[in-house]
Amino acid sequence: MAAPRYDVVGIGNAIVDVIARAEDDFLVAHGMHKGAMTLIDETRAQAIYNAMGPAAEVSGGSAANTIVGCASLGARAAFIGKVKDDKLGKSFAHDIRAANVAFDTKPAADGPATARSFIIVTPDGERTMNTFLGAARDLYSSDIAENTIKDAAITYLEGYLWDPPHAKEAFLKAAKIAHGAGRKVALTLSDAFCVDRYRDEFRNLVKNSTVDILFANERELHSLYQTADFATAVKSLRADAKLAVVTRSEKGCVVVSKHATEEVPAASIAKVVDATGAGDLFAAGFLVGHSRGKDLRTSAQLGALAAAEVIQHVGARPAVSLKALAASQDLTI
């Protein structure tokens, strides 16, 4: 097995975030599930945009944020996802390339516009997402660049890929290529409602070892195993998964392997400004540490560091070099 050219390649929905602040009343008035990601159609997208306050537009997408975080930590990273050849699609491509990520997926020439997620940030820093998938729906198996997957130590996939109709085939193709080349496959469960939509499929992916490393937050884990008891959920998780990391916000994370459970605290912060990207950036830190052969605790600490940085400012991608930040805290990568 040749040395990998990339540390991590991510496959996910290529999305531009449209972020505005609002009071909790706004969520109630518009029937939004606080903290969740809800899929919306174009009519609803327009209605939400009309109702929401002044907005900043920044590139987003869960796995894309993770991959940008990996690059910020100094990793060699690539991304696969579909935009349209329109204004937002060009912004997405510019931003991810400017972050030192290889991005070569061909944009769609026609069809729906580039995906956007209307993100409402409430005063407590929580984010509520309404995503119009647009062009991201048209990610096909043919978009999976075989050589890129073969050349990456870890292929990272987002659970949200189960939403666009063809993307799950692309997902499975990528996992097969990765394993065929002796590489690892990681998955994030993405969102508790997403788990609700695809519970059995996600459990199968973990049980049949299509996925080597699973990321979930507490709500997603409880949704996956349909239990309110954390210990019960972790027990089921250990039975199913080779390696899993469960993030618990300010309580830190729990790394679950076949023979051990390791708790790692969250990095302390002053104030949550915008929780968008917390899980994405945790995954970035863990993936980079793991792909570089760090132990599980150090990998989780890198995750905690990256997550802490991103929740202290608006937007889901790092505002500083995470590599420099890690070095300043004596975490070598």
Place this chain on the structure above:
Amino acid sequence: MAAPRYDVVGIGNAIVDVIARAEDDFLVAHGMHKGAMTLIDETRAQAIYNAMGPAAEVSGGSAANTIVGCASLGARAAFIGKVKDDKLGKSFAHDIRAANVAFDTKPAADGPATARSFIIVTPDGERTMNTFLGAARDLYSSDIAENTIKDAAITYLEGYLWDPPHAKEAFLKAAKIAHGAGRKVALTLSDAFCVDRYRDEFRNLVKNSTVDILFANERELHSLYQTADFATAVKSLRADAKLAVVTRSEKGCVVVSKHATEEVPAASIAKVVDATGAGDLFAAGFLVGHSRGKDLRTSAQLGALAAAEVIQHVGARPAVSLKALAASQDLTI
């Protein structure tokens, strides 16, 4: 004279900011004047965008930022400026309306794209702007809504309006309407290099009382009177202007009227994150105070408060309600 329907109406270039962080080296490598606004053509715009890092897109424009600041302070505010009917133009219109500003200028159906300013923020918080004027160039006298101007206590204009070919006619028409209705006209000098381009015209606007209230920062004032000595510049300013406010960054501001000079300190802050919008928001606070009949010192304090808020985060528009912020510091409006 009927009571005004608006406290302030602003006329300016309708611009979307494309903001990225970079080291000072980037400015040197691309021949940029640090801290200044440089006009660029479409080719240069593309070259800068290709070279710059991941960017956030937020609505901007100097007078537009000021007017949004006025609305955030609870003032009744309107804006006149030209966008194209494209993606960026729609974002600009959405954002300014969502900030409670009346905005009824008809967008251009064809011609150049909506204006954008590529803003590089260096580690010291200073911003360097490269503006492609695009559709903003096509602001005509016919876009000046007579009833809006007549109904506003103060019409506020940006010096940058001297750059688009037809906008200065629109500027002069607005000033004439305002004075005909017994209202006041305010102008910001915008940028030292802008003053350099139009020095004599700006001096005449002040001397012949086309402008009642002048805003300038120290560099712009020195450029206007071509002197490096602050006292000399202030003496010339007092001779020319009815009322002027000179902002001096962390040194606060100086309010110059015919018979007095009043110094008002800056509001203390922890760290300058992004200086973009400092002057725009200072003007907002002063204009709202002045239009509501507050004394000069209180008006300047409102300016200092609004400027301090905006330089502590990325972007040139307030992130919180300035009205609530002012109230929390016992500054009533």
